[in-house]
Amino acid sequence: IIGVVGVNSEYPPNDSYEDLLEWAKEHTPSECYTILKSTKLCNSLIPYRRIFDDRKYVELLGEKWPQSYILLGDAMCKFNSQYAQGMTHAFRHARELGKIFDEHSHKLEDISYIFNRPASTISEEYWIGSTTNDWKTPRLKLITTDKTGEIRTYQRGGDSNPTKDLEPRVPLMIKFLQCYNYWFIRCAAKSGSLSTYLVHVISQDCNPLILMKPTTLLKVCYMALIHQFCLSNN
Ligand SMILES: Cc1cc2nc3c(=O)[nH]c(=O)nc-3n(C[C@H](O)[C@H](O)[C@H](O)COP(=O)(O)OP(=O)(O)OC[C@H]3O[C@@H](n4cnc5c(N)ncnc54)[C@H](O)[C@@H]3O)c2cc1C
Structure with a gap:
C-alpha cells in the first residue's frame, strides 16, 4: 500500500493514477515519483480526507460515566493517522481492559469508569506527540x-x-514541547543514547516521557541556552 499525503487542504488528486503521477512529479522528491511511476496499480485510488485528532476526556466524568459502557481505541481518542499510532493505542487499551477483567475484583458495571483513567493515561502518550505536531x-x-x-x-x-x-491560542505546554522537540533532535544528532531513545519513542516501544528524563532535560535546555547566548553575543 502506498499513501500520498497532503497538508493544509492541498490534497493529491484521486480521480486517476495519471493525475496523481503528475501531481507527484511536481510536489514530491524525484525518488517518490520514480517509485510511484514504476508501481503497478492493483486497485482504484482510495481517498481519505478525515485527518484530525479527536479526544474525549472520559476520565473527567469519574463515577458519573454510564455503567457498562466502554469506549476503546479510536472511539475514545483518535489521532492524525499520519503518525501511525492508532493501532498500538487500541491494542494497549484492549490489554489494559483485559488486565482489569483478570483482577476479578470489580463489579462488572463499574469496570467502564475504572478503565477510563488508565486508558486516558495511555491516550495521553500518543495525544501529546500528535497534537504537538499538528499545532504547527x-x-x-x-x-x-x-x-x-x-x-x-x-x-x-x-x-x-x-x-x-x-x-x-497555542497552549503554553504545546509551545514548550515544540521548542523542546526541536532542541532534542539537535542534541540527538550528536548523542547515540538520545537518538536511541528517540527511535524507541517513534517506534512506540517507550513512553515519550523518556525524552524528558532530568539529565536529558538539562542537556537539551543547556544546548538551547548556549545557542541563544552565542546568537545574542554575535
Ligand atoms: C488512512 C489511515 C491510515 C492509518 N494508518 C495507520 C498506521 O499506519 N498505523 C497505525 O497504527 N494506525 C493507523 N491508522 C489508525 C488505525 O487504523 C486505527 O487507529 C485503529 O484501526 C483503531 O482501531 P479501533 O478498533 O479503535 O477502531 P476501528 O478499526 O475503526 O474499528 C471499529 C469497527 O467498528 C465498526 N463499527 C462502527 N460503528 C459500528 C456500529 N454502529 N455497529 C457495529 N460496528 C460498528 C467499524 O466498521 C469498524 O470495523 C490509520 C487510519 C487511517 C484512517
Missing part, C-alpha cells in the same frame, strides 16, 4: 466542548474565515 499546521481548526456541553470553534489560516471564528 498553518491552517488549523479547533473545536472544543467544555463540561457544560458548550461547543466553541477556533480557526486560523485559510483565505477566508466567513464564520469569523476566533484564532486558536
Whole structure:
C-alpha cells in the first residue's frame, strides 16, 4: 500500500493514477515519483480526507460515566493517522481492559469508569506527540466542548474565515514541547543514547516521557541556552 499525503487542504488528486503521477512529479522528491511511476496499480485510488485528532476526556466524568459502557481505541481518542499510532493505542487499551477483567475484583458495571483513567493515561502518550505536531499546521481548526456541553470553534489560516471564528491560542505546554522537540533532535544528532531513545519513542516501544528524563532535560535546555547566548553575543 502506498499513501500520498497532503497538508493544509492541498490534497493529491484521486480521480486517476495519471493525475496523481503528475501531481507527484511536481510536489514530491524525484525518488517518490520514480517509485510511484514504476508501481503497478492493483486497485482504484482510495481517498481519505478525515485527518484530525479527536479526544474525549472520559476520565473527567469519574463515577458519573454510564455503567457498562466502554469506549476503546479510536472511539475514545483518535489521532492524525499520519503518525501511525492508532493501532498500538487500541491494542494497549484492549490489554489494559483485559488486565482489569483478570483482577476479578470489580463489579462488572463499574469496570467502564475504572478503565477510563488508565486508558486516558495511555491516550495521553500518543495525544501529546500528535497534537504537538499538528499545532504547527498553518491552517488549523479547533473545536472544543467544555463540561457544560458548550461547543466553541477556533480557526486560523485559510483565505477566508466567513464564520469569523476566533484564532486558536497555542497552549503554553504545546509551545514548550515544540521548542523542546526541536532542541532534542539537535542534541540527538550528536548523542547515540538520545537518538536511541528517540527511535524507541517513534517506534512506540517507550513512553515519550523518556525524552524528558532530568539529565536529558538539562542537556537539551543547556544546548538551547548556549545557542541563544552565542546568537545574542554575535
Ligand atoms: C488512512 C489511515 C491510515 C492509518 N494508518 C495507520 C498506521 O499506519 N498505523 C497505525 O497504527 N494506525 C493507523 N491508522 C489508525 C488505525 O487504523 C486505527 O487507529 C485503529 O484501526 C483503531 O482501531 P479501533 O478498533 O479503535 O477502531 P476501528 O478499526 O475503526 O474499528 C471499529 C469497527 O467498528 C465498526 N463499527 C462502527 N460503528 C459500528 C456500529 N454502529 N455497529 C457495529 N460496528 C460498528 C467499524 O466498521 C469498524 O470495523 C490509520 C487510519 C487511517 C484512517
